[in-house]
Amino acid sequence: MNSSSVNDLPKYPNLYGYDPSNSLSIAAIVCFSTVSLILILLSIKFKKFYFLVAPAAGIVTVIGYAIRIKSAQDTHVLGTYIATTLLILLPPTALAAVFLFAQLGKIMKRTGIQHPIFRPNVVKYLFLIVDIFSIIIQGAGGALLAQSADNPDLDKPAKGVMLTGLCIALCSFTLFFFLIIYLFTKVRKVQEEDKKWRVIFIALFASGILIILRSIYRVAEYAGGYHSDVMINEPLFYGLDTLPMFLLMCIWVPFHPGFVSLSKKKEEKEEARNNSETPKYGVELE
Numbered sequence: 001m002n003s004s005s006v007n008d009l010p011k012y013p014n015l016y017g018y019d020p021s022n023s024l025s026i027a028a029i030v031c032f033s034t035v036s037l038i039l040i041l042l043s044i045k046f047k048k049f050y051f052l053v054a055p056a057a058g059i060v061t062v063i064g065y066a067i068r069i070k071s072a073q074d075t076h077v078l079g080t081y082i083a084t085t086l087l088i089l090l091p092p093t094a095l096a097a098v099f100l101f102a103q104l105g106k107i108m109k110r111t112g113i114q115h116p117i118f119r120p121n122v123v124k125y126l127f128l129i130v131d132i133f134s135i136i137i138q139g140a141g142g143a144l145l146a147q148s149a150d151n152p153d154l155d156k157p158a159k160g161v162m163l164t165g166l167c168i169a170l171c172s173f174t175l176f177f178f179l180i181i182y183l184f185t186k187v188r189k190v191q192e193e194d195k196k197w198r199v200i201f202i203a204l205f206a207s208g209i210l211i212i213l214r215s216i217y218r219v220a221e222y223a224g225g226y227h228s229d230v231m232i233n234e235p236l237f238y239g240l241d242t243l244p245m246f247l248l249m250c251i252w253v254p255f256h257p258g259f260v261s262l263s264k265k266k267e268e269k270e271e272a273r274n275n276s277e278t279p280k281y282g283v284e285l286e
Contacts (some may be wrong), residue, residue, distance in 0.1 A: 197260055
C-alpha cells in the first residue's frame with residue numbers, strides 16, 4: 001500500500017460501530033420538538049417560567065439528534081460524534097432537576113412534611129449540585145471516551161471517568177426515588193380538604209422509573225468500554241434512552257404545574273374570593 005493510500009484512510013474508525021439511522025433521528029427530532037413546543041406554550045400561558053428548563057433540555061436534545069444526522073454522513077469525524085453524544089447524554093439530568101427535584105421540594109413545603117435529613121432546601125439545592133457535578137464529569141468522560149477511539153490507552157481512564165459521572169447520577173436518582181416513596185407514605189396520612197393535587201405522585205413515580213431505567217442503560221453502555229455490545233446496539237439506544245426520555249417529557253404535559261398546582265396561594269385566593277361573595281348575614285334578601 002503506497003503512502004497516498006494510507007493518507008486517504010480516515011483517522012478514526014466508525015465511531016458508532018454501526019451506521020446510524022437517519023429515519024430514527026428524524027423521528028426523534030419531530031417527537032422532541034413537538035413536546036418541547038407544547039411545554040413552552042403551557043409554561044408561558046400559566047407563567048411557570050422556571051418550567052422552561054424542561055423544553056430547553058428538549059431543544060438541546062433535538063440539536064443532538066440533528067448533529068447525529070450530520071455525523072451519520074461521515075462516522076469517522078470525531079467532532080460531530082462528541083457533540084451528538086454529549087447533547088443527547090446530558091439533558092436528562094436537567095429534566096430530572098425540574099421534573100423531580102423542584103416538584104418534590106414544593107410538595108414538602110405545601111404539606112410541611114420534612115425528612116430528618118432531606119429538608120425542602122436540601123432537596124432543592126443538594127440534588128441540583130450533585131446533578132451539575134455529574135454533568136461535568138459525564139461531559140469530561142464523554143470527550144475522553146471518544147478520544148480513546150484514536151488512542152486505546154485512554155479507554156480505561158475514559159471508562160472510569162464516564163462511569164463515575166453516570167453512577168453519581170444513578171445513585172442520586174435512586175436515592176431521590178426512595179425519597180418520593182417516603183414522602184408519598186407520609187402525605188397519605190395528612191388530612192386536607194383538597195387532595196386533587198396528589199395526582200402529581202403519578203408523574204413523580206413514572207418519571208423516576210423512566211430516569212432510573214435510562215441511567216441503568218447508560219451505565220451498562222459505558223461499563224463495557226468503547227464499542228461494547230450495548231454501545232453498538234442502535235435499537236437498544238432508541239428503546240432505552242430516546243423513548244424513555246420522550247415519554248418523560250410527555251408525562252409532564254398533563255401534569256404541568258399549570259394544571260396541577262402545588263402552591264396554596266391559588267387556593268387561598270379562591271377561598272378569599274368565595275368568602276367575599278358570601279352574604280355578610282345568615283339570610284340573603286332577594
